[in-house]
Amino acid sequence: MTEQPLTGPFPFSAIVGQDEMKLAMILTAIDPGIGGVLVFGDRGTGKSTAVRGLAALLPPIRAVAGCPVNSAAEADVPDWAHVHDHSVVEKPTPVIDLPLGATEDRVVGALDIEKALSHGEKAFEPGLLARANRGYLYIDEVNLLEDHLVDLLLDVAQSGQNVVEREGLSIRHPARFVLVGSGNPEEGELRPQLLDRFGLSVEVQSPRDIDVRVDVIRRRDAYDRDQSAFLADWHDDDMALRARIVTARAALARVDAEDAILRDCAELCVALGSDGLRGELTLLRAARALAAFEDAPSVTRAHLRTVAPSALRHRLRRDPLDEAGSTTRVTRTVEEVLA
């Protein structure tokens, strides 16, 4: 990590505007327990750019060198892995891309065909879920993903464990990851069950302001023309942001949330009629992460106000008549409840 990268994804801090999306991603980096981000919006608004940029922003994790599931300690390395190198090293936080064409085999892992054919040995070849353990799993165009894969991902994301029972293999390994999905709602909706599993959801729009648009184009052009100079320019900003995330992680446990705030959360969710308790929990967690990020000693109503739309908008029952959309409904209710 000492060498300055000469090529890499577009730097996260160089993304113009889209503050809500960036904040949502930062919050999950501070507290992975918030549980994933869903980014829905127009084409060409930097959805995937942000996720790819996020990878460079995340602080490294310490993991056993050869471990396919990035175990933190030697004892956690699964038996089937046959790891020889047990030294604990620093690895970048994994951000794994789940390509649309991925087969179930590649996602969950499967029989290692090479070994099976050449040595007649039954070995497990870990899949993307294994590699994403302790990191991020990114699905672009999540709304176009095959149904059976979606079900599978939901199940794993929920349990934190990947269980493989196939081709005579019986294997389980930890698979805790933050699910980041992006997509364009015009190409298909997501099932409510899947929506609910994402902690935060963000709607991105193409910026309406000419100056902002010009800025976006200018930076992207600069990046395309001279990647390494552009990356060097933004390296410090990215590192500063990373430092803030690290500090916020440490501060997270110390952030207070008074009873009044808990009450506010509950009232908000009741007023919005969001199903289940997941909404309240996520709202609180996100607000706490935000407080930690802003170096505040306790969660305030201002924090709630900021994160409420992302934490709640995808948990409302859809009302086909409400043309304003769920964002406005959440903001309106927030104003009423927290007045």
Place this chain on the structure above:
Amino acid sequence: MSDAPQAEERWQRANLALACFALDPAALGGIWLRARVGPVRDRFLKGFDLAVRGKSVSRLHPDIGDDALFGGIDLAATLGGGTVTRTAGLLDRPGVLILPMAERAKPRLAARLARALDDRKGLSLLALDEGAGPEERIPESLADRLAIHLDLGDVPLSDAPELQLDTDALVEARRVLPHVTVPDTTISDLAQVAFRLGITSLRAPLQALALARASAALTGETEVDESDLLTAVELVLAPRATQMPEAPAEEEPPEPEPPQDDDTPQDSDENSETEDDTPHIPAEMMLEAARAMLPPDLLARMEAGRAARNAASASGTGAAKKGNRRGRPLPSRAGRLGSDTRVDLVATLRAAAPWQPLRRQTTGQNDRLHIRMSDVRVRQYEERSDRAIIFVVDASGSAALARLAEAKGAIELLLSEAYARRDHVALVAFRGDGADILLPPTRSLVQTKRRLGQLPGGGGTPLASGLKAALELAGLAQGKGMTPSIALLTDGRANVDLSGVANRARAAEDSRLMARAIRARGLSGLVIDTGLRPTRGLDELARDMGVPYLPLPRADARSVSSAVDAALDVA
């Protein structure tokens, strides 16, 4: 004909576009060519072959599988050699892809290609769109990635001479390209033009910028000048316009009509372009040029726009196909193993059986089954989604009881046919202060008859509630992989609003909103006017729903049934 010079110009532009593409294919992403198969397209493709000479060119087809795109395990070689052999995917290596019949590409293929193009690994794409109507076009996600949009639809062959590509100039231009600079105002100008043309995607101005650079390099310049920008606007921005740019400042009168007869403004543009040497006018000038270039069907497209797009996406994969029942199994056939196929083991063994003695002899191995690639049989399903017709029946007092009986009769008739056609029928009735889902999608004749028989009449007309219930039902049906259509039978005098309060104005407004919501979902259907005389406003409602309107003043059960059948089959 006023068309002639325009067509010729369009052909020249195609030539220029090709040269730019040849120069910098990766940055431009590709070309979206809209033209039917014919000699003009062939000429263009001939030119295209010249432009991409020396690059690896592969042809895709709209139903191409993931194995071919991303590569996979080569089973024949793997089984034969005993070691894993992988095939390379088309998307893994830099090159030029050609996608014929691009208008038939499914969203899933579009998404895969779009992503490959975004990765900037030197891939570029020529999408050959043979769409006939404005709604039949390539998926938006793909169009967004392809910088150059060309429409050679009505260029006559006489105006399309062989395309010229000066290879020496290209070599020189390639050398110049990295050094082409862009004046400071250019980016903001392009951003402004794009914005005022209603282009929301930020990729478009970036692509326009790349094209302007390529155009400058082609002329040997090291700085992008006005003519390059105009080229970029013509090739990249104007074809994407979704709105007429509002009139710039004062004297310019707004042009509400799409430029059908745009020879004059175009000419004056060119004049102003050559005469005007003041350094800073581009934004307005480019808009002017763009206006002249706007596709003639822009207004029609804007009208059709959203509904068509939604309908298209609804008929594709994604949400619409979720949980689709896999249909009836068909006989299995010889096929390749792939990620999305299922092997029919029994059939495979059966196919391998006769060969066993022979194979044992030739290999000398007697202790195992010999199965070759050619034995593999793949299971096939007839995969089609079931239709679900949702009847929304007006059971209010105004719809006279006789009409209600006719509606009931029609549904029964359709249902009896449904068994043969594998359609599902659902029934929503509205009366009094709300709507009831009398029957979720079903094929059960008995059940429907019973429910229909019990359907009471009388009370107000809560049309909006009926539509809302239908919309919810349609969503449910879609979730189960069916293709829902809505058939509304009413005399159309809505007088109860969504909350169940009698209020004529609010009721009408609510039903209109619901109708638009239905249209936004891209559902097909029809509105049957069961009033004794055609009802005013009901045809408007049908338009809001984006479905045909059918006044049936003297309909009996059989004519309703055949009308529904005809309307929905066409849809």
